[in-house]
Amino acid sequence: MRMHRLLFIIMTIVAGAVSFPACPTAALAEFKEIVAEGSYTMGEGETMKVAQERALTDAKRMAVEQAGTYVESYSKVNEYRLTEDEIKVVASGIMEVEVLSVDKVLIGDGIRFRVKIRAKVSVDKIQDIKQKLEERSMMEEYKKLQLDYARMQQELEALKRQLQEAQTSREKKAVQKKIAGNETEFTAADWVARGHNEQINGDYQSAIASYSQAIKLNPQEAKAYYNRASCYYEQAQFPPAIEDYRQAVRLNPQHALAYYFLAASLESSGKRVDALPVYQQFLELDQGQDTEKNNHAKSRMALLQQDPEKSAVTPADNAKSQEHETKASTGNSAGTQETEVKTPAGSAETPENEAKAPAGSGTEAPGNQAEPPAGSGTETPGNQAEPPAGSGTE
Structure with a gap:
């Protein structure tokens, strides 16, 4: 009898431990951090400032692709219907980007810029942004x-x-x-x-x-x-x-x-x-x-x-x-409001x-x-x- 009772308790604990992480909403409610890198090779006639901006844009593009997977999972759990482009817009809108490093390397006649970023992604604003996407x-x-x-x-x-x-x-x-x-x-x-x-x-x-x-x-x-x-x-x-x-x-x-x-x-x-x-x-x-x-x-x-x-x-x-x-206040004309x-x-x-x-x-x-x-x-x-x-x- 004691053995059966002990076995029941153990099975209950194990079932609870397994089922809790399986709750998608709880798991997805946390912040997610993404580290991404982008690069751009600067050639003759270009400026270093804009070349670095291009590398940063490439890094953000990579981060958006990763964040898009996160947004897609969240939207499925909450039964949102988002197109591929809408997922990218939402992902871009909910990212907070921090530049971690900028490296420059000489390659032939050009300079290659490498930018590493950390993007913090949260689902807090997904619903609000989704509503705005309804505007064509x-x-x-x-x-x-x-x-x-x-x-x-x-x-x-x-x-x-x-x-x-x-x-x-x-x-x-x-x-x-x-x-x-x-x-x-x-x-x-x-x-x-x-x-x-x-x-x-x-x-x-x-x-x-x-x-x-x-x-x-x-x-x-x-x-x-x-x-x-x-x-x-x-x-x-x-x-x-x-x-x-x-x-x-x-x-x-x-x-x-x-x-x-x-x-x-x-x-x-x-x-x-x-x-x-x-x-x-x-x-x-x-x-x-x-x-x-x-x-x-x-x-x-x-x-x-x-x-x-x-x-x-x-x-x-x-x-x-x-x-x-x-x-609203009552107007001068009877029965009207301004x-x-x-x-x-x-x-x-x-x-x-x-x-x-x-x-x-x-x-x-x-x-x-x-x-x-x-x-x-x-x-x-x-x-x-x-x-x-x-x-x-x-």
Whole structure:
């Protein structure tokens, strides 16, 4: 009898020890640290600073691939449905990167940079980032950024070959100038990538600073204008949002979502007559791809066409905006309510003169940061139009 009882106790303990680690949620709730290395060989005409940034980008890419396995396991346990690209975006957004070492080795006529990083991964923000990925432009922005990186690398390899084949000093200088332009574009893209991660984590002020730095380096970067406008829009800072959305469509006239949010910003600022043709432009470009935004644009256009001066509706609370306090008060007209949105002091402060370098880059921020457009600290107009669902990023 005693033997049977002892055997039962032992089996119970063993079963408990085996079953506890098998609980996926408990195991995955802990932090995971990933160590990854990246490399890049610097050639003639390139700078050491950007060569090191390229090696760091390669290390981050390796870390994202490893973190993606972690995110995929977590998403399966919690029954999230994430595509391969969505897993990479989530993995990139939840990583905290620390540079462990930077090594330089002479190889022939070039210098090889090796960067080792430690990436700390946590699942705390996976659900929040997943919800933001439901906005179509989020994934479009990620894919475009990856395509830009690939294009810039291909162009650089071609320029290196041209430099080797150049016969005269004049030809070499012309190619070296193009290589310098490629480096500037690469650094600007790195700032856009940094801003994107900050934005999906809700750190709008840091994201604005990063996008401003990208714009200073590459004023033709339409994505930086669009994404910075989205940060202003999320905080109900419509004047600077309008300015950036307008610049985004100037640089990329086929950007449907930029027209949509430009129209929404104009309407929210009381410029409802100006919003009407912009909504129309969105509908012509989008061609029904985004059903929700198409329906909203059509309903707003119908009201604007009936009476532009009286078509404004009371705005719903913008749940995504963390910078504003919304309170309802009884209006002068019987049975009506007005919603007053106030911008807290300091919410639109100009970022510091020197932006931070991309996380873990180990390099200094390039130059003084461009200031956000004037008007970011203005109060939201009282008769604001109903904000459309989700601004997202491009």
